[in-house]
Amino acid sequence: MNDSQPGFDNLMVGGEMHKLVKAPVTHKQLVKYSGASGDFNPIHTDPEVGRAAGTGLIAHGMLIMGFAGQAITDWLPKKYLRKFSVRFVGMARPGDVVTVTGKVKEKIRVPSQRILCEITAKNQKDEVLVTGVFEAEFPNE
Amino acid sequence: MAAKSMCGKEYEPFTWLVERGKMRELVQSIGDNNPIYLDRLSAKEAGYQDTPASSTYITLPGMWMKVIGRVAKDLNIKLHRMLHGEQNYEYFQEIYPGDVLTGRAKIVAVEGKSCKAGDMDIVRMQIAYTNQRNELALKVTSVLVERLD
Numbered sequence: 001m002n003d004s005q006p007g008f009d010n011l012m013v014g015g016e017m018h019k020l021v022k023a024p025v026t027h028k029q030l031v032k033y034s035g036a037s038g039d040f041n042p043i044h045t046d047p048e049v050g051r052a053a054g055t056g057l058i059a060h061g062m063l064i065m066g067f068a069g070q071a072i073t074d075w076l077p078k079k080y081l082r083k084f085s086v087r088f089v090g091m092a093r094p095g096d097v098v099t100v101t102g103k104v105k106e107k108i109r110v111p112s113q114r115i116l117c118e119i120t121a122k123n124q125k126d127e128v129l130v131t132g133v134f135e136a137e138f139p140n141e
Numbered sequence: 142m143a144a145k146s147m148c149g150k151e152y153e154p155f156t157w158l159v160e161r162g163k164m165r166e167l168v169q170s171i172g173d174n175n176p177i178y179l180d181r182l183s184a185k186e187a188g189y190q191d192t193p194a195s196s197t198y199i200t201l202p203g204m205w206m207k208v209i210g211r212v213a214k215d216l217n218i219k220l221h222r223m224l225h226g227e228q229n230y231e232y233f234q235e236i237y238p239g240d241v242l243t244g245r246a247k248i249v250a251v252e253g254k255s256c257k258a259g260d261m262d263i264v265r266m267q268i269a270y271t272n273q274r275n276e277l278a279l280k281v282t283s284v285l286v287e288r289l290d
Contacts, residue, residue, distance in 0.1 A: 023172060032169070033170040036166040037200055061225045062228065065197050066167075066173065066195070069197045070171060070175070070195075073196060077187065078177060078196065079188065083231050084196055085230065088227065
């Protein structure tokens with residue numbers, strides 16, 4: 001949580017959102033995320049199933065989207081968020097360190113103050129896991 | 142092979158009670174320690190009625206109510222061949238503990254295509270959630286990809 005949330009006027013096209021570097025993904029985290037979300041696909045939690053699939057354990061795509069969501073609402077108030085979309089591009093595994101970055105692509109002033117941003121989650125090898133866009137609407141002051 | 146005749150199919154509405162403990166469990170598993178999601182007072186100071194649902198919370202009713210499983214079954218998609226291609230949220234109202242959501246799921250599009258990665262069917266499904274005041278709270282569109290090999 002960052003206390004310095006930017007105002008609409010301080011945001012520039014091309015300006016970057018606060019980068020979020022997550023702690024390494026753990027097997028325990030995948031078990032917890034399965035229990036929380038209700039996604040019990042064993043590819044996320046059972047090492048035997050991961051081995052048989054040839055991938056090893058892979059993180060839920062929605063967990064990585066959750067990291068991206070965390071980065072957004074660390075940067076801007078949750079209540080400003082209007083749209084958030086991602087494409088799942090790559091797989092994260094236990095031990096991976098996920099970094100979320102993003103930047104402002106467009107500023108819209110009328111009929112309401114909005115920004116369109118792009119957002120990307122990558123692993124420690126700079127491979128893209130998730131790429132997406134979000135839109136936030138600022139109150140008219 | 143996904144059944145293209147299912148395009149446009151709408152499902153019976155389902156209800157979902159938004160529980161504080163489940164919201165906390167989700168943000169804790171993500172490792173998102175933003176106090177607005179965990180502490181009612183911090184949320185109120187930040188201008189919320191209570192701790193709001195985090196941006197990906199709405200994945201819970203879709204999974205726990207087995208909506209995606211039902212769609213996959215109707216479309217004859219083998220779950221082990223299915224990939225989650227995209228997830229798209231539109232937010233209209235904050236969701237708070239104690240809210241009772243009604244979810245209405247439909248299959249928006251089914252298409253088959255061939256590309257470098259092989260043949261695949263692409264299913265676009267949407268769930269629209271209204272709250273207990275019958276306000277549209279959130280729309281989720283998911284793209285599911287079935288590899289045909």
